[in-house]
Amino acid sequence: MYLYHFGLSELPFTLTPNTSYFFGLPSHNEALQVLSTALQTGEGFIKVTGEVGTGKTLLCRKLLNELPDHFESAYIPNPLLTPAELRRSVAAELGVNVDENCDQQTFTQKIQQTLITTNQQRKSTVLIIDEAQALPVESIEALRLMTNLETESTKLLQVVLFGQPELDEKLDRTELRQLRQRITFSYSLSLMDADQVVQYVQHRLTVAGYRGATLFDKTCCELMMKASKGTARIVNVLCHKSLMLAYGEGKSCIEKGHVFGAIEDTEAAFSVSRYWSAKIGLSVVVIVILLAVASWAAWL
Ligand SMILES: Nc1ncnc2c1ncn2[C@@H]1O[C@H](COP(=O)(O)OP(=O)(O)OP(=O)(O)O)[C@@H](O)[C@H]1O
Ligand SMILES: [Mg+2]
Known part of the structure; x- marks a missing residue:
C-alpha cells in the first residue's frame, strides 16, 4: 500500500467513523x-x-x-x-x-x-x-x-x-x-463546500501522520467536492483511490488526472463524462422516437 510512500502511519481515508479523525466542520x-x-x-x-x-x-x-x-x-x-x-x-x-x-x-x-x-x-x-x-x-x-x-x-x-x-x-x-x-x-447536517473539503482532507492526512507538502491542492479538492456534492464518505473514497493511483505512478503529490481516475472508478461519485454519456444516450432515444413518429405520420 501507499503508507510508506507518502510517509503515513495509518490509512487516512478509511470509511469507519473513527472519532480520532473527527474534524470540527x-x-x-x-x-x-x-x-x-x-x-x-x-x-x-x-x-x-x-x-x-x-x-x-x-x-x-x-x-x-x-x-x-x-x-x-x-x-x-x-x-x-x-x-x-x-x-x-x-x-x-x-x-x-x-x-x-x-x-x-x-x-x-x-x-x-x-x-x-x-x-x-x-x-x-x-x-x-x-x-x-x-x-x-x-x-x-x-x-x-x-x-x-x-x-x-x-x-x-x-x-x-x-x-x-x-x-x-x-x-x-x-x-x-x-x-x-x-x-x-x-x-x-449540511454538505461540505470546496474550502471545507480542503480543510477536511488536510486534517485527516495530518491525523494519519502526514507531514509533507500539500498533497491535494485546491483544484483537486474542488473536483472532489463537485463529484461528491460535499459528502464526507465519497470524499474519503476519492482520496483513497487518488492516493493509490499516484502511488502506482510513483508520484509524490496528487494530480488532477488521479482525481479524475478515482471519480470514474467510483459509482457513487458524480462523473461529468458519465453525466454527458447518459444525456447523449437519452437524446438519441428521443430523436429515434421522434423520427419514427414523423415517418409514421407522413405515411398516414
Ligand atoms: N466531521 C468529520 N470529521 C472526520 N470524518 C468525518 C466527518 N464527517 C464524516 N466523516 C467521515 O465520513 C465517513 C462517513 O461518516 P458516517 O458513517 O458517520 O456517515 P453517516 O451519515 O452515518 O452515513 P449513513 O447515512 O450511511 O449511515 C466516515 O468515514 C466518517 O469518519
Ligand atoms: Mg451511519
Missing part, C-alpha cells in the same frame, strides 16, 4: 452544540438528520464519548426492531434484568423503576438511536410511550434520533404527529 460543531443544549434542558426528543455519508454515526459516537458523567446512556445502532425487541434492547442497554418471558407491562415497569433509580441518583438517562429512519412506525410509537415516563418536574428518558432524510418523511405521517410535536430540538 461548522455544521457538525453546531449539531453538537444543539445536542448539548437540548440534553441540558431535559426535553423529550432531539433529532439530527443528514444525507447518507455526512457523518451522523461519527457524531453519534462523538456524543456518546463526550456525554457528561451525570448521563446514563443507551445506544441502539440498528433499530430495525419490533416494539417488543426495541423494549428488550433498551432494557439490556440500561442493565435492566428481565426474564425472557415476562409480559410487556412488567417489562415497562422494570424499565421505569431503573429510570426512577437513576433519576434519584441525580442522573439523566439518554437513549441514542442511529439509523432512526429504519425504525418501524409501531416502534416509534413504543418509543413515544417510553418517553411518557416522567416525574413531577422532569422526563425520565430523553431520546436522540440520528437519521437520513427519510426519517422526516416517516415522521410526517399522521399517526406520528404526537411524537413530531415532542421534537423540541432538531438539526439538519
